[in-house]
Amino acid sequence: MATLTETSVGPRTYPTTTAGPTAGTLQLRGGDLCATPIVRYDQGTVFGAEVSGIDWSKPVSPEVLKELVALQDKHGVLIFRNTGLDNAGHIAFTQLLGKDLEVNPFFYGREKDRLGEPLLWDVGNIELDGSIVQPSSRRWHHSRGNALWHTQRSKYSLLLSHGNPVVGGSWTHFADTRQAYADLPEETKARLEDLVIEHDLWHSRALAAPDVFTAPLPSELAAKPPAFHRLVQRGPDGRKVLYLAAHAKLVVGWGLEESQKLIWELIHHCTQPKYVFSMEWMGAGDMVWWDNRQSMHRSNLYTPTMTARDVRRTTVIDDGPLAWGVPKEER
Numbered sequence: 001m002a003t004l005t006e007t008s009v010g011p012r013t014y015p016t017t018t019a020g021p022t023a024g025t026l027q028l029r030g031g032d033l034c035a036t037p038i039v040r041y042d043q044g045t046v047f048g049a050e051v052s053g054i055d056w057s058k059p060v061s062p063e064v065l066k067e068l069v070a071l072q073d074k075h076g077v078l079i080f081r082n083t084g085l086d087n088a089g090h091i092a093f094t095q096l097l098g099k100d101l102e103v104n105p106f107f108y109g110r111e112k113d114r115l116g117e118p119l120l121w122d123v124g125n126i127e128l129d130g131s132i133v134q135p136s137s138r139r140w141h142h143s144r145g146n147a148l149w150h151t152q153r154s155k156y157s158l159l160l161s162h163g164n165p166v167v168g169g170s171w172t173h174f175a176d177t178r179q180a181y182a183d184l185p186e187e188t189k190a191r192l193e194d195l196v197i198e199h200d201l202w203h204s205r206a207l208a209a210p211d212v213f214t215a216p217l218p219s220e221l222a223a224k225p226p227a228f229h230r231l232v233q234r235g236p237d238g239r240k241v242l243y244l245a246a247h248a249k250l251v252v253g254w255g256l257e258e259s260q261k262l263i264w265e266l267i268h269h270c271t272q273p274k275y276v277f278s279m280e281w282m283g284a285g286d287m288v289w290w291d292n293r294q295s296m297h298r299s300n301l302y303t304p305t306m307t308a309r310d311v312r313r314t315t316v317i318d319d320g321p322l323a324w325g326v327p328k329e330e331r
């Protein structure tokens with residue numbers, strides 16, 4: 001049995017955390033694992049942890065995997081540094097976490113994809129020809145939506161970095177939708193309990209890049225149609241969460257203006273600094289594994305002078321009862 005030790009985190013890597021003093025020790029079996037909590041609340045719960053001590057050169061054992069999933073359910077976001085994983089190792093680890101991975105709907109053939117792998121989403125800033133994405137490109141405008149707080153209806157996302165660190169830094173920011181829900185006044189919770197939200201990726205794209213995405217292409221609309229989800233859900237550890245994102249367009253039965261007012265009030269509530277931390281990408285092999293059902297995330301906006309940011313994502317399809325949202329007859 002190995003001890004899961006806890007250490008403090010530096011201000012550079014998680015600059016917006018409100019992490020307090022560390023306390024307590026968790027036990028993990030099957031490896032020399034060390035977990036560093038990132039945001040620790042007064043109630044003793046934690047959001048995010050940096051985990052070390054995994055031998056990524058071989059498949060993760062079932063025992064360690066079980067402990068990691070339990071840690072994930074509790075913490076919502078796990079960060080691993082310097083894993084040494086390549087595309088195949090990235091996909092293989094993800095396949096241990098769920099039998100069905102999402103196939104990238106924007107994958108139009110190996111010759112039209114920089115990574116040539118339909119289970120990987122190329123979410124970096126590099127064009128097919130190797131050049132850095134420019135402000136005139138559709139990819140640039142699409143990326144602007146990733147800088148808004150969002151989540152998607154999948155179980156897990158795992159983002160792995162490749163290549164050199166981005167000159168000037170590169171971050172992914174995470175917000176805890178569990179503690180944010182828990183801290184709402186009881187009368188607000190009652191008002192939100194039965195609401196259903198229409199999520200539309202192209203709504204957030206239009207918010208972030210109105211010149212381009214007010215009229216998405218038919219192929220884009222077909223790849224990502226709207227979905228309907230309950231606003232208040234239960235996360236994997238049984239705690240209630242607010243399930244919302246910049247994709248959230250309408251409260252079912254409400255008008256656009258009053259829907260957007262409520263949705264953005266709640267997004268601002270969830271993204272107060274006390275619920276947020278920022279992961280800096282330090283180098284190739286850094287990997288973050290988050291649970292889309294109990295967090296939101298966002299990237300930084302691209303800048304015209306940024307260097308290559310080569311991050312690639314795998315996604316595990318949600319296999320839970322809420323995965324496909326609210327059927328039409330129940331809305």
Ligand SMILES: [Fe+2]
Pocket residue numbers: 146150297
């Ligand atoms: Fe994202």
